[in-house]
Amino acid sequence: MSSKKEVKKILNLALPAVGEMLLYMVVWVLDTMMVGQYGGKDSVSAVGLASEIIYTFAAIFVTMGIAIGVTSYVARSIGAQEFEKAKRYASQGIFLGILGSFIISSLMFLLAEKILILAGASGNVLALGKVFMKIASVGIFFNMVMSTLNAILRATGNTKTPMTAAAIVVILNILLDWILIFGKLGFPALGVKGSAIATTIAHIVGFFFVLWYYIIQKTLNLTFRDVLQYHHKLAIEIIKLSIPASLQEAAFDISRLLSIFMIMHLGTVAFAANQIATTIESISFMPGWGFAVAATTMAGQMVGAKNYEGAIRYTRISATxxxxxxxxMSLLFLTIPKLLMRAFINDPEVIAVGALCLMVASIEQPFMALGMVYGGGLKGSGNTKIPFIISTISSWLIRLPLMYVVIYILKWGVVAVWFVTALQWSFEGTAMYLFFKREINKLKRAVKG
Structure with a gap:
């Protein structure tokens, strides 16, 4: 039976994380709208493509890679009351985060044009995208290091400071977008270049806010000297835990891109309906992500304290x-799908197809929640390999082959594709739940043995 104290702790961790995701989604939407109003489809395409590439690489190697590894080790060390050990893992995680961020940022800056050409950009989209990527590559360095710092804060149970940092980044980004894209307050209208400058400045300010918090609050008593010291053994431990998490993100992102390419084969109506339905569904991801963060933190701390029943309870509360x-959200997708679609487009054909997609999406929501939360619990407990294996199977052995069959062989519409993703998430949610229970039981037996 879960206590009120446990429920409160989960909510205190999860709700700021959900708020953080909402804030970043708002800036993404508003940034796209302002760029589109200024420069039209070429500007939107350039910013959209360049951003997709930059943030995908950032997520694979740092945000969902190194950050996951350091979160797990710091949380478990804190749970075991080994604060000096938590400090060493945190300092080494920051070192790796800075190193990884510098490499990715440098590659984005130096190879911007080649990467965009490889992605299919040409003409004006290539020219604008190159400008955006070169400038934004500077900002993404600070963003990735901030993500590592935020991961450590979450491992200590602090999700409010990352949310505050997100609020600062978002408000500043939107304000600077308005000034620099359109040329307000005496500044020249810079369009895509202005958007990139705004994003970069916002990321830099957000980083320095989190850094200031670390210094003022003396988080884990970390010093600059600690961060600059390289400890091979600790670095290897973090990297070993981070690699499966990075591969899981890579497997998901690449399969998603291939899925989009296949759906494009179905025509513009199907593609537009799918994109809008996916955008609407992405709102429902946020609670899952927020409670997954809570599950990762608390499962890690409970496993560190060898309180395995506590790990089960906290993860179950998060999943519930x-x-x-x-x-x-499933009920909304079932009852008012056309109303939700109309908020994005007026085309009756796209609305009709997209509404059917949303109705099918209602099937997968609870399973998606289980997959995200119990996957987070597994990572917190120190097992990143199982989530990677499960996600790889669901993406590459279920989703992509079945999508190929329904699109190219059976020649069914995009609605059938959503039935495939519902099946994928049903498998993933069930598998994450079963393997989380298995992992905790294995840890219990190891202690008894």
Whole structure:
């Protein structure tokens, strides 16, 4: 039976994380709208493509890679009351985060044009995208290091400071977008270049806010000297845990891109309906992500304290909240799908197809919640390999082959594709739940043995 104290702790961790995701989604939407209003489809395409490339690489190697590894080790060390050990893991995680961020940022800057050409950009989209990527590559360095710092804060149970940092980044980004894209307050209208400058400045300010917090609050008593010291053994431990998490993100992102390419084969109506339905569904991801963060932190701390029943309870509470909220979204997808579609487009054909996609999406919401939360619990407990294996199977052995069959062989429409993703998430959610229980039981037996 879960106590009120445990429920409160989960909510205190999860809700700021959900708020953080909402803030970043707002800036993404508004940035796209302002760029589109200034420069039209070429500007939107350039910023959209360049951003997709930059943030995909950032997520694979740092945000969902090194950050996951350091979160797990710091959380477990804190749970075991080994604060000096937590400090060493945190300092080494920051060192690796800075190194990884510098490499990715440098490659984005030096190879911007080649990467965009490889992605299919040409003409004006290539020219604008190159300008955006070169400038934004500077900002993404600070963003990735900030993500590593935020991961450590979450491992200590602090999700409010990352949310505050996100609010600062978002407000500043939107304000600077308005000034620099359109040329307000005496500044020249810079369009895409202005958007990149705004994003970069916002990321730099957000980084320095989090750094200031570390210094003022003396988080884990970390010093600059600690961060600059390289410890081979600790670095290898973090990297070993980070690699499966990075590969999981890579497997998901690449399969998603291939899925989009296949759906484009179905025509513009199907593609537009799918993109809008996916955008609407992405709102429901946020509770799942927030409670997954809470599950990662608390499962890690409980496993570190060898309180395995506590790890089960905290993860179950997180899953219950995520499934309940995302289940409510299922009801909206079932009852008012056309109303949701009309908020994005007026085309009756696209609305009709997209509404059917959303109705099918209602099936997968509870399973998606379970997959995200119990996957987070597994990572917190120190097992990143199982989530990677499960996600790889669901993406590459279920989703892509079945999508190929329904699109190219059976020649069914995009709605059938959403039935495939519902099947994929049903497998992933069930598998994450079963393997989380298995992992905790294995840890229990190891202690008894």
């Amino acid at each position: 909240f995520a499934a309940s909220i995302m289940g409510t």
